[in-house]
Amino acid sequence: MNQRAAVLSLISPAYLWLTLTILLPLSAMLYYSFLSDVPIGNREVSWTLENYGTFFEKAFYSELMLRSFKLGAEVTAFCLLLGFPCALALSKSIGGRTKEALFLLIILPFWSNALVRIFSWTMVLRGNGILEYSINWLLPGTGPLGLMFTYPAILLGLVHSYLPYMILTCYISIDAIDNQLLEAARSMGAGKLTILFRLIVPLALPGIVAGSVLIFIPVIGSFMEPRLLGGRNGTFIGTIIEDQFTAVFNWPLGAALSFIMMGLVLLVLLGFSPIVRRFK
Amino acid sequence: MNFRVLLKFVCFQWLIVLILGSSVISAAEIRVLNWQGYGTDEAWALEMFKARTSIEVVHDYFNSEQEMLTKLRTNPGVYDVVLINSAYTGQAAEEGLIEAIETTGMANVGDLSPSMRNDPKLVTDGKTYGVAWVWGVTSFAVDTGDFQQTPDSIEALWDPKNAGRVGWRDDAVEAVQLAAVALGQDINNPSDMNAIRQKLRALKPQIRTFWSSEDEWNQFFSANEFDLATYWSGSASRSKNTFGLPVEFVLPQEGAIGWLDGLSIPTNAPNRNEAKAFINFMIDPDFYVKWDTEVGAPTSANAKAVSMLPADAFNRTALSDSKKVAKVQFMGPMENALREEIVELWQETKAYFQN
Missing domain, CATH: 3.40.190.10 (Periplasmic binding protein-like II)
Incomplete structure (x- = not known):
């Protein structure tokens, strides 16, 4: 009984904090999503389900939602493909000073503002920008790359922004794998690929899952990167939601779209949880 | 020796009094909401205005009319002057976001083209909710x-x-x-x-x-x-x-697409009189001629100001061509x-x- 009181008193500040910073704003948005108009000034507002209905009435909302999920999946996949080998090398092949220096390089981009990072990408990618100029200098006659304002440009910017999450979470779980385990496998004749896929990947799965979740969720709602790098191709559900809040002042619809997105994200995560559990 | 120390001390005291005093005097500061780089935030203009009235001007910006309305709705009593496209002035007035402006005492209002000064989009029931600025x-x-x-x-x-x-x-x-x-x-x-x-x-x-x-x-x-x-x-x-x-x-x-932009005063603006002085300055030919010739501007609603532009200015030639302007839909x-x-x-x- 005493122990329970101790646990409660230790946990309660964290829960109080969560209630204040997450639950309250979120419930305010939930409240908005059922209103017919923004309750500011002398407007008449009433309860309605219309905002949720709009999503199902107009096909383009779900098309854009699908497009955002596709973007989330692709960015996560690229981050995994690039980040996992990087984390493996950092943990098992590199040591000492080099490791520290490499870690610094990975974390360094985090010290700059996300907006600044994306703006620098626009300078690199745009017509006659840094990338096009250097490639044409090295290989004259390559001509324009036409990367700016395309889907690949958005992918590039997002993968660059979110890669450190994947490297760091994978590194932590790979580093926890006992080297003797790998030596034992090797001594019993397991090949490199067998060790990778039967030992390291399953044992590093918590890190992979954590990294994927950390990347997948924010990328689905991203709006700044698609706007700046995507041009005409930069419309996603995130930019549509942003439009509702800043450009057209339809907070109820923006809130409803956000909650639909949140519900779908939860469904995707639930769908993946049995796979994760089986590996454990 | 002692006397010089005392003198220094007194001088120092006076200096502090002057610094504090001047900051109190220049405390009049108005907050303007506008598109970025749209006339009201020209550094030379704000210096000119400060030299005339000793009022400081700070800015906040919007990127769409709806964002401007949102900012007015969510920040009552914050802004003193707001630029509103006249197509939205009626809506803003109806929502109680802006108040009627008493234009007596604003010297330059008399020089505005009557059709724009009394545009029904800006004036409701004889009350001016927006002072015609540029179109x-x-x-x-x-x-x-x-x-x-x-x-x-x-x-x-x-x-x-x-x-x-x-x-x-x-x-x-x-x-x-x-x-x-x-x-x-x-x-x-x-x-x-x-x-x-x-x-x-x-x-x-x-x-x-x-x-x-x-x-x-x-x-x-x-x-x-x-x-x-x-x-x-x-x-x-x-x-x-x-x-x-x-x-x-x-x-x-x-x-x-034609548009007429007006300057309005939000309801319960903290510095109403200073705001009126600023709006009057914005339609002053002194400001407009310099703005158009050195920076570039739309056409002033102040007929006197437009007539003072150089004869070959875009705002006197292209847009005063009545045949072309006749097709513009406001x-x-x-x-x-x-x-x-x-x-x-x-x-x-x-x-x-x-x-």
Whole structure:
């Protein structure tokens, strides 16, 4: 009984904090999503389900939602493909000073503002920008790359922004794998690929899952990167939601779209949880 | 010796009194809400205004009319002066976001063209909710380096020769109204939304990117991201004069979107009198002539100010050509239902634009 009181008193500040910073704003948005108009000034507002209905009435909302999920999946996949080998090398092949220096390089981009990072990408990618100029200098006659304002440009910017999450979470779980385990496998004749896929990947799965979740969720709602790098191709559900809040002042619809997105994200995560559990 | 120390001490005290005193005197500070780089925030103008009235001016910006209305709704009692496109002045007044302005004592109001000063969009029941400031048109501008001959039709935006070279403002109302101009429809009450939908969809191969602010327009133009783009007449002359860009604004034969911008005072503005002094300064010929000749501006609502411009100024020549101006359709107030339809149409079109 005493122990329970101790646990409660230790946990309660964290829960109080969560209630204040997450639950309250979120419930305010939930409240908005059922209103017919923004309750500011002398407007008449009433309860309605219309905002949720709009999503199902107009096909383009779900098309854009699908497009955002596709973007989330692709960015996560690229981050995994690039980040996992990087984390493996950092943990098992590199040591000492080099490791520290490499870690610094990975974390360094985090010290700059996300907006600044994306703006620098626009300078690199745009017509006659840094990338096009250097490639044409090295290989004259390559001509324009036409990367700016395309889907690949958005992918590039997002993968660059979110890669450190994947490297760091994978590194932590790979580093926890006992080297003797790998030596034992090797001594019993397991090949490199067998060790990778039967030992390291399953044992590093918590890190992979954590990294994927950390990347997948924010990328689905991203709006700044698609706007700046995507041009005409930069419309996603995130930019549509942003439009509702800043450009057209339809907070109820923006809130409803956000909650639909949140519900779908939860469904995707639930769908993946049995796979994760089986590996454990 | 002691006397000199005392003297120093007294001087030092006086210095502190002066510094504190001056900060109290210059404490009058007004907050202006406007588009960025749109006249009210010119550094030289604010210096000129401060020299005349010792009032400091600080700014906050918006990128769309709806954002401006949102800022007024969510920050009551914060702003002293706000720029409102006259198509929205009635709505803002109806919502109680702005208050009627007592214009007696504002010396320059008398010089405004009567038709603009008394425009029914700005004046309701004899009460002035917005002081007419400048007017201009929205159509498009071209890069003179890419166009030997300046096009005279709005169809240039749809011309396959310009595929992938068009910049377009990401704004639902402006997009739909430009399509309405191209189709010869009434911009304030389009008769055939389906035709407009098709016209906008036809832009898919044309548009390279969207822009949202004048600053962004200039950046994209300098980086050669587009050869022609929708634009505002005043901004085009700024891009030409201040930034030295090879920009030519086009007043198409089909007409264009006209707008009249007014300056208003938000309800319960903390510094009402200072705000009135600022608005009066903004319609002063001294400010306008310098703004238009050295920076670039739309056409002033102050007839006296326009007549003081050099004889070859764009705002005296191109826009005083009555034949061309006759085709300009002025933006009027819009019913909420129509606005919502337009917003949804534009978002659906943007979804259609995705590869």
